Amino acid sequence: xxxxxxxxxxxxxxxxxxxxxxxxxxxxxxxxxxxxxxxxxxxxxxxxxxxxxxxxxxxxxxxxxxxxxxxxxxxxxxxxxxxxxxxxxxxxxxxxxxxxxxxxxxxxxxxxxxxxxxxxxxxxxxxxxxxxxxxxxxxxxxxxxxxxxxxxxxxxxxxxxxxxxxxxxxxxxxxxxxxxxxxxxxxxxxxxxxxxxxxxxxxxxxxxxxxxxxxxxxxxxxxxxxx
Amino acid sequence: xxxxxxxxxxxxxxxxxxxxxxxxxxxxxxxxxxxxxxxxxxxxxxxxxxxxxxxxxxxxxxxxxxxxxxxxxxxxxxxxxxxxxxxxxxxxxxxxxxxxxxxxxxxxxxxxxxxxxxxxxxxxxxxxxxxxxxxxxxxxxxxxxxxxxxxxxxxxxxxxxxxxxxxxxxxxxxxxxxxxxxxxxxxxxxxxxxxxxxxxxxxxxxxxxxxxxxxxxxxxxxxxxxxxxxxxxxxxxxxxxxxxxxxxxxxxxxxxxxxxxxxxxxxxxxxxxxxxxxxxxxxxxxxxxxxxxxxx
Numbered sequence: 187x188x189x190x191x192x193x194x195x196x197x198x199x200x201x202x203x204x205x206x207x208x209x210x211x212x213x214x215x216x217x218x219x220x221x222x223x224x225x226x227x228x229x230x231x232x233x234x235x236x237x238x239x240x241x242x243x244x245x246x247x248x249x250x251x252x253x254x255x256x257x258x259x260x261x262x263x264x265x266x267x268x269x270x271x272x273x274x275x276x277x278x279x280x281x282x283x284x285x286x287x288x289x290x291x292x293x294x295x296x297x298x299x300x301x302x303x304x305x306x307x308x309x310x311x312x313x314x315x316x317x318x319x320x321x322x323x324x325x326x327x328x329x330x331x332x333x334x335x336x337x338x339x340x341x342x343x344x345x346x347x348x349x350x351x352x353x354x355x356x357x358x359x360x361x362x363x364x365x366x367x368x369x370x371x372x373x374x375x376x377x378x379x380x381x382x383x384x385x386x387x388x389x390x391x392x393x394x395x396x397x398x399x400x401x402x403x404x405x406x407x408x409x410x411x412x413x
Numbered sequence: 414x415x416x417x418x419x420x421x422x423x424x425x426x427x428x429x430x431x432x433x434x435x436x437x438x439x440x441x442x443x444x445x446x447x448x449x450x451x452x453x454x455x456x457x458x459x460x461x462x463x464x465x466x467x468x469x470x471x472x473x474x475x476x477x478x479x480x481x482x483x484x485x486x487x488x489x490x491x492x493x494x495x496x497x498x499x500x501x502x503x504x505x506x507x508x509x510x511x512x513x514x515x516x517x518x519x520x521x522x523x524x525x526x527x528x529x530x531x532x533x534x535x536x537x538x539x540x541x542x543x544x545x546x547x548x549x550x551x552x553x554x555x556x557x558x559x560x561x562x563x564x565x566x567x568x569x570x571x572x573x574x575x576x577x578x579x580x581x582x583x584x585x586x587x588x589x590x591x592x593x594x595x596x597x598x599x600x601x602x603x604x605x606x607x608x609x610x611x612x613x614x615x616x617x618x619x620x621x622x623x624x625x626x627x628x629x630x631x632x633x634x635x636x637x638x639x640x641x642x643x644x645x646x647x648x649x650x651x652x653x654x655x656x657x658x659x660x661x662x663x664x665x666x667x668x669x670x671x672x673x674x675x676x677x678x679x680x681x682x683x684x685x686x687x688x689x690x691x692x693x694x695x696x697x698x699x700x701x702x703x704x705x706x707x708x709x
Contacts, residue, residue: 229429255446271452306680316686
């Protein structure tokens with residue numbers, strides 16, 4: 187009996203044009219109708235609490251943004267409150283002022299201010315210094331050799347126009363290790379801070395009348411001034 | 414109208430829409446909080462830590478610049494004049510230059526460091542454009558000067574060092590920029606007010622310093638109380654070119670330059686050098702210089 191009544195109500199609802207479609211569709215399946223009606227009701231019921239919650243949250247966050255957060259994220263510098271980005275910009279500005287003052291101070295501390303002289307002196311400092319090169323080559327020869335070997339530098343030519351440094355010399359040993367000693371010396375020369383584009387010599391070995399082994403060498407490199 | 418009344422007047426649909434809008438704004442505010450905190454941690458705090466030392470440094474620099482300016486205004490001008498008369502003269506006359514080489518050869522021969530007095534070849538004066546450019550730079554000329562000599566080890570070192578010294582006027586000229594920066598930094602650490610003493614030390618005539626380095630160094634040391642400055646200072650000086658220059662100008666060469674009024678030296682650069690081992694501790698040396706002057 188009840189089943190018949192329900193079916194009749196559903197049929198009426200389907201025929202009634204004033205009933206919304208969803209109710210009409212739901213009427214065909216009674217569980218769907220109950221669910222749709224409940225959703226609307228739920229939304230109606232939560233609307234006010236949700237509005238109150240979102241309003242309170244917004245007010246609290248706005249309060250924090252305006253009054254609490256600045257206490258921890260603002261920097262008081264020279265009577266002004268700066269944001270982190272403004273603080274970074276201010277520090278950068280102070281750094282620039284520091285560099286300018288340092289430059290000014292250095293200019294005042296040093297006696298020569300003639301720009302031509304300063305430029306010429308700077309160019310001279312970039313030129314190869316034969317004394318420095320020779321000292322470094324002799325020191326390297328002294329530290330590299332082992333046993334009773336000797337490395338003699340026969341000629342040292344330095345051309346400041348091209349920065350080319352040419353060296354000839356001879357490695358003398360009592361045992362047949364002269365070529366190995368020469369290789370170690372070339373490695374040491376190549377590692378020197380002012381040496382670039384080293385043209386390695388060919389490795390040869392000869393023996394003189396007294397039984398000593400010789401490895402004469404001739405090499406070139408480009409002098410590169412320290413930066 | 415009170416807030417509850419306003420809320421109740423809104424339809425549920427409007428209430429939901431308003432809630433959504435407020436939640437959206439809250440989310441934006443939350444993101445803004447996070448960004449602000451992150452910026453404070455990553456940018457603001459490091460900058461704030463750096464700022465205090467920068468401001469302290471700026472304060473010291475201002476004091477030093479004022480003091481240095483005062484000293485410079487009292488003592489300035491004299492070295493500029495020497496530069497224009499002797500080091501980079503307006504005329505390319507050679508009497509003073511040849512006189513300097515003659516004195517050098519005589520001294521080397523007197524010390525048995527040179528086999529015979531070499532002949533000096535002088536070429537034609539030509540323009541010498543600087544690599545750097547600028548309106549304040551004057552035009553320069555250079556005159557090639559060369560000689561061949563046979564020397565021993567010490568004579569060779571003296572000749573090569575002489576080319577390095579020529580053209581230098583003051584102590585600061587014999588120091589590299591790195592050495593100067595180190596000494597200034599040391600002064601800042603130990604006694605910023607002593608910058609004027611350092612300024613005077615830098616401006617000391619190189620020949621005068623070489624003849625009595627201790628006197629000038631002691632004068633500077635009086636401005637500093639700690640031993641650490643003295644140690645660092647001597648470490649810088651002994652590793653610099655100043656030590657070699659002092660050694661060269663300390664003895665007979667320095668005295669002759671002073672007595673024959675050949676100081677300051679003409680600005681020379683070594684254009685070409687050749688050193689050949691001649692055996693028996695002797696070297697055949699061929700040196701070519703460029704002597705600079707200002708173009709008229």
